[in-house]
Amino acid sequence: MDVTRKMRLGLSMRGVGYHPSAWLDPAVPADGAINFPYYLEVAQKAESGLLDLVFLADQSAITVSDEPRGAFGRTPVGAEFEPITLLSALSQFTTHIGLVATASTTLHQPFQLARQFGSLDHLSGGRAGWNVVTSSRDSEAQNFSEERILPKDQRYRRAREALDVAFGLWQSWEEDAFVRDRARGVFVEPAKMHPIDHVGEFFRVKGPLNQPPTPQGRPVIVQAGASADGMDFAARYAEVVYAVQNRLADAQTFYAAMKARVAASGRNPDDVKIMPGILPVIGQTHAEAEDRYRAMQNEIDPLVGLEKLVRFFGDLSDRDLDGPPPELRTDMPVISRGELLLNLARENGWSIRQLYQYTSIGNAHHVVVGTPSEIVDVMETWFTEGAADGFNVLPAKQPADIHGFVDHIVPELQNRGLFRTEYEGKTLRGNLGLPAVASRHKHPQEMAAQPA
Numbered sequence: 229m230d231v232t233r234k235m236r237l238g239l240s241m242r243g244v245g246y247h248p249s250a251w252l253d254p255a256v257p258a259d260g261a262i263n264f265p266y267y268l269e270v271a272q273k274a275e276s277g278l279l280d281l282v283f284l285a286d287q288s289a290i291t292v293s294d295e296p297r298g299a300f301g302r303t304p305v306g307a308e309f310e311p312i313t314l315l316s317a318l319s320q321f322t323t324h325i326g327l328v329a330t331a332s333t334t335l336h337q338p339f340q341l342a343r344q345f346g347s348l349d350h351l352s353g354g355r356a357g358w359n360v361v362t363s364s365r366d367s368e369a370q371n372f373s374e375e376r377i378l379p380k381d382q383r384y385r386r387a388r389e390a391l392d393v394a395f396g397l398w399q400s401w402e403e404d405a406f407v408r409d410r411a412r413g414v415f416v417e418p419a420k421m422h423p424i425d426h427v428g429e430f431f432r433v434k435g436p437l438n439q440p441p442t443p444q445g446r447p448v449i450v451q452a453g454a455s456a457d458g459m460d461f462a463a464r465y466a467e468v469v470y471a472v473q474n475r476l477a478d479a480q481t482f483y484a485a486m487k488a489r490v491a492a493s494g495r496n497p498d499d500v501k502i503m504p505g506i507l508p509v510i511g512q513t514h515a516e517a518e519d520r521y522r523a524m525q526n527e528i529d530p531l532v533g534l535e536k537l538v539r540f541f542g543d544l545s546d547r548d549l550d551g552p553p554p555e556l557r558t559d560m561p562v563i564s565r566g567e568l569l570l571n572l573a574r575e576n577g578w579s580i581r582q583l584y585q586y587t588s589i590g591n592a593h594h595v596v597v598g599t600p601s602e603i604v605d606v607m608e609t610w611f612t613e614g615a616a617d618g619f620n621v622l623p624a625k626q627p628a629d630i631h632g633f634v635d636h637i638v639p640e641l642q643n644r645g646l647f648r649t650e651y652e653g654k655t656l657r658g659n660l661g662l663p664a665v666a667s668r669h670k671h672p673q674e675m676a677a678q679p680a
Contacts, residue, residue, distance in 0.1 A: 235611050235646045236501050236618025236660060238281040238328070238468075239274045239633075241267065243304060245625040246507060247524055248532045248588050251304045256625050261308040264317060270627050271318045274325060277634030278648050280659055281326030281357060282318075283450070283620065284311035288335055289367040292535060296545035299535035312344050319352035326656030328357030328450055328468075333390035334383050335363055335372050339433055341390070342397040345447045346439045354443030354655030357468070359450040360461075362387050384457045386430045391449070391465050393433050396424040398446040400436030402669045422669070444657045445665025454482065454564040462500070463489035467662055470620050471504040472565065474572060474594045479504055479615035501617040501660060504610070505593030507624060508603045510632045521597045524624060525585040533584030540566035549581040568592060593622055600636040607637075608646060 243261035244250045251258040260266040271282050294300035311329035319327055327348060331341055341358070349356035362383035363369070369377040378386065405420035424435035451462040452470035462469045469486060473479035482504075487497040509524070511517025534544055542557050553573050556566045569592055573583045589595060596606050610616040623629030641647035653659045 234648050234661075235607070235641060236468075236503055237277075237279045237638075237647065238283050238326075238503060238618070238620045239270070239279055239630060240283050240285065240505070240620055240622050241270055241626075242285055242622070243308060243626075245629060246589060246591055246593075246622045247527070247624040248303065248536070249527045249529060250625040252527070253625055255628060257627075258304075259307070260626065261304065264309075264314075266627065267309075267314060267318060268321055270630050271322055271325065273627065273630050273634055275322050277630075277638045278651060279325060279621075279634075280618070281328050281355075281656060282315075283328040283357075283359065284309075284315065284330060285359070286311045286330040287365070287368060288332065288363070289365060289371050291365055291367060293538055295538045295543045296531050296534050299531040302529050302532050303535065312348055315356075316348055316351050319348065319355065322352075322355075324355075324651040324654075324659070326355045326357055326448065326659065327352055328359055328448070328656075330359040330361055332361050332363040332368070333387040334361075334378055335368060338390040338393035338431060339397060339435075339437070342394040342437055343439060345394075346398060346437065346442045349442035349444055349447050350439070354657070356442070356444070357448040357450050357656055359452070359470075360387060360391065360465070361452075380455075380457060384461055387461060388464070389428045389430050393424065393426050393428075393431055395446060396426065397433070397435055397437040398442060399668045400424055401439075401441055403441050403667065406440050420669075444655050445667065448656050448660065448662065454568075459486055459489055462486065463493040463495070466500055467657075468660070469500060469502045471502060471616075472568060472593055473504050473615075474568075474592075476610060476613065476615055479610060480613065483615050496663075499662060501662075503618045503620045504616050505590070505622050506607070506619045507590040507593055507595045507622040508629075508633060508637060509595065509597040509624065510600060510603065510629075510636055511597075512599065514598050514602060517597045517599065517602075521595070524589055528585055528588050530581070530584075533581075533588045536588045537569075537580070537584055540569055544580055547580060550579045553578075553580050553583055565592060589624055590622060600640045603637060604640040604644065604646075607641070608644060611646065 244256045250256050257263055257266050274282050290305050292300055292303045292305045315327040315329050345356055345358045366376050400422050402420035406416050408415055421436050426433045448467050449465050450468040451466035471482055483502050486502055490497045490500045509517050509521045511520055540556055541553055556570055596603050642649055651659055
C-alpha cells in the first residue's frame with residue numbers, strides 16, 4: 229500500500245439524513261433542513277474530524293410525488309435552504325472544510341453560476357466546489373419557463389459549453405489586474421482584462437466576469453453520473469467524481485473505466501478523485517449495528533418507501549409487497565440507477581418491501597453495517613484495491629451520525645494511516661491534493677511555483 233496516499237472524505241448534508249423517516253426520531257431536529265444552527269453543528273463537527281468537504285445535493289423543484297396516494301404528506305419536502313446561500317453562511321463559521329454546492333447547467337446561465345461560485349470561493353478563502361448536474365425532471369424545467377427538460381444529449385452539450393464559458397470567465401482577469409493604486413489613482417489595469425466574447429450553441433457571453441480571480445483559480449468541479457455521457461463529461465471536467473456502487477467488483481470496474489477515460493482525455497488520472505457513496509451503520513458490536521439497521525428499516529412508512537421506487541417501477545402499491553419487483557418503466561429518465569436497483573433485487577432475491585427498505589435508507593448507495601473496525605475494513609479494502617480514492621459519507625440520521633463517524637470511524641482510519649491527522653492546505657484544492665489551476669495569462673515557470 230502507498231502509505232503517502234490518503235483517503236478523501238466528504239459528508240453529504242442532506243436535510244436531517246438519508247433515512248426518509250429520520251424527522252420522526254425525537255433525537256433529530258424535525259426542522260433541520262431549514263435550521264441554520266443545526267447545519268452549523270454538522271459542518272463544524274465534520275471539520276473537527278478533518279473531512280475534506282461538506283456537500284449539498286439540490287433540485288430546483290419538489291420532486292416527491294403522491295404515488296402511492298398519501299406518500300407526499302408523509303415525506304419531509306418543501307422546507308430547505310438554497311445551497312450556495314447556506315454554504316456562504318457556513319463559510320463564516322468554518323476554516324478548512326470544503327463547501328460543495330449543486331447547481332444545474334440546464335436551468336441556469338454560466339455567467340450567473342461563475343459569479344455565484346466565484347463569490348463562494350472568495351467568501352470561504354478558497355474552499356468552494358461546484359457539483360455540476362444537468363437535471364432530468366420536467367418538474368424542474370417547469371420552474372424555469374419550460375414545459376419539458378431538454379433531451380439528454382442536448383443537456384450534456386449545454387453542460388460542456390457552460391463549463392467552457394465559466395472556465396473562461398474565471399480567467400477573464402489577470403491575477404494582478406486590480407492594482408488599487410491610490411498614488412496613481414488607478415484601480416484596475418484595463419490591459420489585464422480579457423473578455424471571452426463567447427458565441428456558441430446555447431450561450432452568448434461577452435464577459436469579463438465582474439469579479440477578481442478567485443483564491444483557487446476556480447472552484448473544484450464535482451460530478452456524478454454512471455452513463456457514458458456522464459463519464460465522458462467527468463473525464464473532461466471533473467476533479468471529484470461521486471459514484472453509486474454496492475459491490476467491490478462493480479466499484480473496481482467503474483474506477484478503472486473512469487480513470488481510463490480521464491487519461492484518454494489527456495489528464496492525469498490522479499487529478500480526479502473517485503468517491504463512491506457509503507452509508508455506515510455503526511454499533512459497538514456487530515449485533516448492535518445489525519439491530520440498529522433492522523430497526524431503521526422497520527421505521528420506513530410503506531407509502532414513503534414505495535414512493536422512492538415510483539420513478540423506476542411505477543406505482544407498486546397494488547402489488548404484493550413481499551413479491552418480486554417488476555420490470556423497469558420504459559419511460560424511466562435515469563436508466564443507470566434503475567438498472568442498479570433491479571439488479572440488486574434480483575441478485576439478493578429481494579421482495580418489493582426489501583428493495584424499498586434498502587433503497588430508502590441509502591438512496592441505493594452502499595450500506596455498511598458493523599463496528600468501527602468492520603466498517604473501516606470495508607473502506608480500506610475499497611481504497612487499497614482500486615475501487616475508491618475516498619468516500620462520500622451519507623448519514624442516516626443527523627446530527628448523531630456525523631458525531632458517530634467523527635468519533636469512531638475517523639480515529640480508526642487514522643490509526644491505520646489511511647487518513648490525515650491535520651489539514652494539509654488552506655484551500656479545498658490543496659487539501660484534496662489537486663494541482664493549481666493553470667492560468668491562461670502566466671508563463672509555465674510562474675505556474676511551477678504556485679501552490680494549490
